[in-house]
Amino acid sequence: MRKKWIVSLDDYRLASRKxxxxxxxxxxxxxxxxxxxxxxxxxxxxxxxxxQRSLVDVSDVDTSTTVLGHSLALPLMVAPMGMLTIFHPxxxxxxxxxxxxxxxIFIHSAWAGCSLEEVARVxxxxxxxxxxxxxxxxxxxxxxxxxxxxxxxTLVVAGDVGSxxxxxxxxxxxxxxxxxxxxxxxxxxxxxxGWLWGWLTGRKMTYGNYEIDGRPLRxxxxxxxxxxxxxxxxxxxxxxxxxxxxxxxxxxxxxMDAEDAARAVxxxxxxxxxxxxxGRQFDSQPATIxxxxxxxxxxxxxxxxxxxxxxxxxxxxxxxxxxGARAALAGRPFAYALATxxxxxxxxxxxxxxxxxxxxxxxxxxxxxxxxDTTIFANNNHAYAREGVLVE
Ligand SMILES: Cc1cc2nc3c(=O)[nH]c(=O)nc-3n(C[C@H](O)[C@H](O)[C@H](O)COP(=O)(O)O)c2cc1C
Numbered sequence: 001m002r003k004k005w006i007v008s009l010d011d012y013r014l015a016s017r018k019x020x021x022x023x024x025x026x027x028x029x030x031x032x033x034x035x036x037x038x039x040x041x042x043x044x045x046x047x048x049x050x051x052q053r054s055l056v057d058v059s060d061v062d063t064s065t066t067v068l069g070h071s072l073a074l075p076l077m078v079a080p081m082g083m084l085t086i087f088h089p090x091x092x093x094x095x096x097x098x099x100x101x102x103x104x105i106f107i108h109s110a111w112a113g114c115s116l117e118e119v120a121r122v123x124x125x126x127x128x129x130x131x132x133x134x135x136x137x138x139x140x141x142x143x144x145x146x147x148x149x150x151x152x153x154t155l156v157v158a159g160d161v162g163s164x165x166x167x168x169x170x171x172x173x174x175x176x177x178x179x180x181x182x183x184x185x186x187x188x189x190x191x192x193x194g195w196l197w198g199w200l201t202g203r204k205m206t207y208g209n210y211e212i213d214g215r216p217l218r219x220x221x222x223x224x225x226x227x228x229x230x231x232x233x234x235x236x237x238x239x240x241x242x243x244x245x246x247x248x249x250x251x252x253x254x255x256m257d258a259e260d261a262a263r264a265v266x267x268x269x270x271x272x273x274x275x276x277x278x279g280r281q282f283d284s285q286p287a288t289i290x291x292x293x294x295x296x297x298x299x300x301x302x303x304x305x306x307x308x309x310x311x312x313x314x315x316x317x318x319x320x321x322x323x324g325a326r327a328a329l330a331g332r333p334f335a336y337a338l339a340t341x342x343x344x345x346x347x348x349x350x351x352x353x354x355x356x357x358x359x360x361x362x363x364x365x366x367x368x369x370x371x372x373d374t375t376i377f378a379n380n381n382h383a384y385a386r387e388g389v390l391v392e
Pocket of ligand 1: 028079080081082083109110111112130158253275276277278279280308309310311329330331332335
């Protein structure tokens, strides 16, 4: 259901509000505490200005690249998101199929509503699997085994979920487990009949990635499952153990510190995923784009570096790559598209970002992803120059 007026990812954000009850769109759009970090992700990307070049032959701009040896049509992947089921019945498979069509990669969340196996059926070669270190090592081992069985080559360790987040929009809506929304939210949900219909009919309101008694875990059972499985005690020991057992690629997500990045590489990580969870976990920490240069320096080319948080435009992708990321990832924007129009809208979201990236590369006079470097930044990036982030 693509609307003519939708020409940007922000249009999808606004459109998704018309499809989702307020408590669900707040859950999707919101972040932790005062949402300072969430806003900073976008603001700091926007503060970076680019340098337009003239009369450069840009008749052939190539956005393709590789990540860990896998070809991508553009340096952009889908960040792992749990619970896509609550936005649209198409859920993870719809987004994964769109990622395949766009020549991208879908990262399946450890907290997904659909099983890894279901997604692997539609995106067997474009799928990375996120894993969490559960309290019971056997639970983690069994997940790794499932990933291996469906042919996943890259695991993404969730490195920033030891502590619990405080999302105040969700608390106001009573979105605990089980949800206890105020009466007003029931009225609001009734004004979204399409969503309600999907919820009553097609939607699988389960945490289908895990089973209990041979059936998918129900949403209202997730709290007790998490209480007994969540592992705030996970450390680098678990990472080292996984590294010794997993011969495929290993990426760690949630790295925001150069020392941690160096440690991850020393422990054998193939990819460092710079992420503050889109500002959803912990507030009052820097924007990802601000910590990227120091992390790239600490990694020193020994692993690939990826970045997410606030990527909303093709030129944001170019900025991340120019500062040393191998690829950028986006979360919310793909969920906005999914909620608005299912798989065709996610296809469209990819197309928008690719077109914008091509345009940006043309304007800065670069015809390949490899050529994107800090020379693309305007020399009046005062904020960055002051902080010594850009040394041009
Ligand atoms: C609805 C939603 C669910 C998410 N679930 C997970 C998750 O299960 N695991 C994870 O590592 N990150 C999760 N994230 C964070 C994303 O992977 C990503 O870091 C973040 O969305 C990037 O910021 P952006 O939304 O500004 O692009 C989630 C984000 C959203 C919006």
